[in-house]
Amino acid sequence: MRIGVDVGGTNTDAVVMDGDRLLGAAKTQTTPRTNIGITRSIKKALDAAGVAPSKIRAAMIGTTQITNALSERRNLAQAAIIRLCLPANRAVSPMMDWPADIAAAIGDNIYWAQGGAQFTGATFSPLDDHKILRIGHDVNKKGIRHIAITGLFSPVQHRMEKRAAKIIRNAFPHMGVTLSHKVGGLGFVERENTTILNAALGEIGLNIAAEFAAALKKAKISAPIFVSQNDGTLMKANFARQYPIFMAKSGPTNSMIGAAHLSGAKNAVVVDIGGTTTDVGALFDGAPREKSLNTDLCDIRTNFHMPDTMSIALGGGSTIVFDPELRIGPKSVARDLERRGVIFGGDVLTATDIAVGAGRINLGDRSRLGGISREKITEADRRIHEIVALAAEQMNLSSTPAEIILVGGGTCLIGETLARAKSVSQLEHGNVANAVGAAVARISGEDSSVASYRKTDRKKAIKKAVARACRRAAKLGADPETVAPIAVEETSLSHQHGDRVRIRVRAAGRIML
Amino acid sequence: MNTETGQFILRPGDIDALVYGASFLGSGGGGDPYIGRLILMREMEAAPALPVIDPAAVPDDANIIGIGAVGAPSVLIERLPNVDSFVYALKRVEQHSGKKIDAIIPIEAGGINATLPLAVALRAGLPVIDADGMGRAFPETQMMTFSINGYLASPLYLVDDHGDCTIVETKDNAKTDRWIRSVIDAMGGAAMAAAYPLTGKMLKAAAVRNTISTQLNIGRTVYAARHKKRDPVKALVRHFRDHGTEPRFAASLFTGKVSDRNIKIDGAFNIGRLRISDMRNPDDVCRIAVKNENLIVRQGGKVLAVVPDIITVVDADSADPITTENLKFGQRVKVIALAAPDVLRTPKALAVVGPRAFKLKCDYTQLEDLHDR
Numbered sequence: 001m002r003i004g005v006d007v008g009g010t011n012t013d014a015v016v017m018d019g020d021r022l023l024g025a026a027k028t029q030t031t032p033r034t035n036i037g038i039t040r041s042i043k044k045a046l047d048a049a050g051v052a053p054s055k056i057r058a059a060m061i062g063t064t065q066i067t068n069a070l071s072e073r074r075n076l077a078q079a080a081i082i083r084l085c086l087p088a089n090r091a092v093s094p095m096m097d098w099p100a101d102i103a104a105a106i107g108d109n110i111y112w113a114q115g116g117a118q119f120t121g122a123t124f125s126p127l128d129d130h131k132i133l134r135i136g137h138d139v140n141k142k143g144i145r146h147i148a149i150t151g152l153f154s155p156v157q158h159r160m161e162k163r164a165a166k167i168i169r170n171a172f173p174h175m176g177v178t179l180s181h182k183v184g185g186l187g188f189v190e191r192e193n194t195t196i197l198n199a200a201l202g203e204i205g206l207n208i209a210a211e212f213a214a215a216l217k218k219a220k221i222s223a224p225i226f227v228s229q230n231d232g233t234l235m236k237a238n239f240a241r242q243y244p245i246f247m248a249k250s251g252p253t254n255s256m257i258g259a260a261h262l263s264g265a266k267n268a269v270v271v272d273i274g275g276t277t278t279d280v281g282a283l284f285d286g287a288p289r290e291k292s293l294n295t296d297l298c299d300i301r302t303n304f305h306m307p308d309t310m311s312i313a314l315g316g317g318s319t320i321v322f323d324p325e326l327r328i329g330p331k332s333v334a335r336d337l338e339r340r341g342v343i344f345g346g347d348v349l350t351a352t353d354i355a356v357g358a359g360r361i362n363l364g365d366r367s368r369l370g371g372i373s374r375e376k377i378t379e380a381d382r383r384i385h386e387i388v389a390l391a392a393e394q395m396n397l398s399s400t401p402a403e404i405i406l407v408g409g410g411t412c413l414i415g416e417t418l419a420r421a422k423s424v425s426q427l428e429h430g431n432v433a434n435a436v437g438a439a440v441a442r443i444s445g446e447d448s449s450v451a452s453y454r455k456t457d458r459k460k461a462i463k464k465a466v467a468r469a470c471r472r473a474a475k476l477g478a479d480p481e482t483v484a485p486i487a488v489e490e491t492s493l494s495h496q497h498g499d500r501v502r503i504r505v506r507a508a509g510r511i512m513l
Numbered sequence: 514m515n516t517e518t519g520q521f522i523l524r525p526g527d528i529d530a531l532v533y534g535a536s537f538l539g540s541g542g543g544g545d546p547y548i549g550r551l552i553l554m555r556e557m558e559a560a561p562a563l564p565v566i567d568p569a570a571v572p573d574d575a576n577i578i579g580i581g582a583v584g585a586p587s588v589l590i591e592r593l594p595n596v597d598s599f600v601y602a603l604k605r606v607e608q609h610s611g612k613k614i615d616a617i618i619p620i621e622a623g624g625i626n627a628t629l630p631l632a633v634a635l636r637a638g639l640p641v642i643d644a645d646g647m648g649r650a651f652p653e654t655q656m657m658t659f660s661i662n663g664y665l666a667s668p669l670y671l672v673d674d675h676g677d678c679t680i681v682e683t684k685d686n687a688k689t690d691r692w693i694r695s696v697i698d699a700m701g702g703a704a705m706a707a708a709y710p711l712t713g714k715m716l717k718a719a720a721v722r723n724t725i726s727t728q729l730n731i732g733r734t735v736y737a738a739r740h741k742k743r744d745p746v747k748a749l750v751r752h753f754r755d756h757g758t759e760p761r762f763a764a765s766l767f768t769g770k771v772s773d774r775n776i777k778i779d780g781a782f783n784i785g786r787l788r789i790s791d792m793r794n795p796d797d798v799c800r801i802a803v804k805n806e807n808l809i810v811r812q813g814g815k816v817l818a819v820v821p822d823i824i825t826v827v828d829a830d831s832a833d834p835i836t837t838e839n840l841k842f843g844q845r846v847k848v849i850a851l852a853a854p855d856v857l858r859t860p861k862a863l864a865v866v867g868p869r870a871f872k873l874k875c876d877y878t879q880l881e882d883l884h885d886r
Binding site (some may be wrong): 088089124125153186190289308400 | 555
């Protein structure tokens with residue numbers, strides 16, 4: 001049996017699952033020290049399921065803390081940025097087009113050094129060990145504890161990044177070092193951006209991992225901890241601690257995986273309605289659809305896998321204004337809904353009030369809505385449906401109307417039909433879809449290599465790369481019996497027809513219990 | 514040449530509009546202009562004013578050289594083009610010819626090679642000519658108007674990050690292209706190139722004129738429309754059709770969702786087909802054939818636009834041009850076409866850059882003849 005937890009900005013949800021079956025679920029408020037809320041939620045879910053903590057063999061946790069820290073620029077650490085690429089890549093400096101406030105938080109600690117590889121994996125320029133050590137001393141003297149190292153063509157050959165890390169760690173064991181080949185593929189600027197962000201999230205990463213460990217200990221669970229990442233697969237907590245950037249944007253992915261699991265749908269649009277925002281994404285063959293090549297995270301170009309979701313400012317707590325014209329959101333009373341919403345005796349008209357007024361749900365005191373005309377309620381209710389229908393249509397892959405699945409705490413806003421939708425469904429336990437998504441996610445491994453199709457047969461080269469990715473996933477905790485490739489990408493590196501190709505394979509499998 | 518004759522000065526505030534225009538003229542190819550934008554931003558920090566010269570004002574005896582990066586797009590996003598190496602190439606050109614370079618000309622008007630030459634000009638302290646050799650992006654070097662006019666790319670200088678150099682000198686541009694492709698691997702998959710030494714006279718005979726100002730106008734039109742919350746695509750079409758002395762026919766051809774994307778990497782090329790379906794009537798589709806750039810748009814049996822006319826796919830909401838490698842399944846897009854510059858529409862040019870040169874089974878019909886004016 002295993003437990004899935006989702007730490008959101010408002011609520012912390014937990015589910016207890018046995019295989020594919022949900023045995024118990026709980027929803028509690030998120031606490032400032034998250035471990036308190038996590039423990040509370042886990043205990044409630046275990047009670048609901050009638051399961052003893054000792055029966056839990058694995059704990060899977062997803063959190064929005066990284067996403068929130070980035071968008072609110074909170075608790076970002078100063079970081080040193082080392083480039084191993086001289087004499088190349090001088091034409092673009094690090095963080096050039098970043099939002100100024102994030103760049104300022106990270107600081108102007110940029111170091112250039114020789115190093116890196118050619119696209120063939122051969123040395124581009126040799127690493128100067130003494131120079132790296134001198135940089136380490138300088139960084140340490142400044143009191144900086146996190147370093148981002150990006151080497152030229154490191155996704156093809158990472159030897160120099162590793163050697164530089166070793167030199168620094170030997171001299172300064174407390175230093176957190178992020179290596180770019182661990183966070184991204186080819187595309188120096190995008191990969192470096194991701195590396196720097198990860199270094200800046202170093203302190204939060206340590207903190208989140210510590211909170212998780214404390215929460216599980218208090219809940220008397222001694223099982224290994226896995227953490228949800230942005231592509232919808234799981235990583236070990238120890239890896240998450242070092243690579244917190246992969247926790248970014250995991251929330252919408254988890255709700256989609258949870259919706260897929262609870263509904264059995266393979267192709268559908270998932271609408272996750274929260275208190276302030278609604279995330280809309282698409283399931284394709286049972287998995288969240290990924291964004292194309294480059295994705296922006298807080299207006300910073302990155303190149304890692306993220307679900308293709310759109311966020312709209314609509315939630316259960318969204319404010320409704322009629323003066324002079326109907327306006328919905330973007331403000332929200334969020335977790336104060338039960339104090340400030342009209343039906344609860346407050347003075348802020350919210351989307352939830354409209355749902356109650358339109359007879360979609362029975363909540364609070366409906367008579368308090370007396371001052372608002374029937375026409376206005378109908379107009380707002382219709383607009384809310386239009387907004388969701390339009391977003392769902394934009395995320396719909398196919399040219400035929402989509403099956404729409406509603407999840408999250410705010411599903412009561414929407415009725416049984418939406419324009420241009422094949423069907424609209426709400427799910428049992430849909431309000432804890434995120435936690436379910438965390439609990440049922442697969443463990444993934446990646447392999448990136450360069451092959452010459454002149455020397456090696458293409459099919460053989462891909463087969464070998466797939467085998468390496470599968471072994472990697474199994475090593476990380478996936479059941480080898482269930483591991484299968486989830487993505488195979490070939491990128492031509494050469495001008496010459498059919499010559500060098502980078503093969504990137506991701507494989508994932510169910511957790512081995 | 515006197516920089517006083519500069520037609521206008523390009524400033525940091527122009528970069529976004531310029532990059533938008535370069536992406537638009539890329540016709541789906543030319544590579545992601547993001548890196549080019551960063552490189553230009555950085556050079557503009559040090560030197561915030563670049564003189565851009567009208568080709569008509571260039572003296573016949575001026576010495577001009579073409580600048581651009583050569584290599585696989587996937588290498589150029591990792592080992593970024595290097596401005597110092599371009600400057601070194603310029604120095605070698607001057608040493609070799611014994612003549613001082615007076616100005617730089619971009620080899621193409623679309624993608625990353627539209628912005629790189631401007632960064633190089635800033636660093637070298639040279640003006641840039643408001644012209645180029647393609648007026649858009651094309652997949653092969655002999656598709657330049659300079660080559661169509663019979664001018665040689667040689668001597669061509671390829672410089673790497675270490676400042677090491679290969680010089681290619683042939684009497685045949687197709688041969689030069691083949692030699693570049695074989696040496697570029699040994700140089701690490703990409704290199705900084707200086708090619709097509711031109712005199713002012715040759716420039717005036719062969720260049721596609723006013724491409725930098727066209728890029729700027731395209732970008733400014735879109736930004737202004739966005740600012741006024743108007744439809745940028747409509748604004749662009751109107752801008753081209755009404756453009757003062759040199760109107761160019763333009764049309765919004767289709768709006769829909771990418772419903773099939775079958776594009777494979779073959780050597781240095783992205784080759785394949787796109788299908789875009791109408792949002793409300795999925796049986797109404799348009800199809801685009803691609804070789805790095807968008808070559809032809811068909812709807813049913815009817816051709817809507819064909820190379821060398823410029824065919825660009827933009828995001829339906831933002832109107833941002835989308836390069837072929839960034840297009841994704843399910844994306845909501847608009848297809849826009851723009852008449853190619855006249856120099857690309859002569860029989861001599863069409864033999865090199867027309868539909869038959871891309872093995873398409875149709876003859877060239879001008880965009881304006883395919884649509885109601």
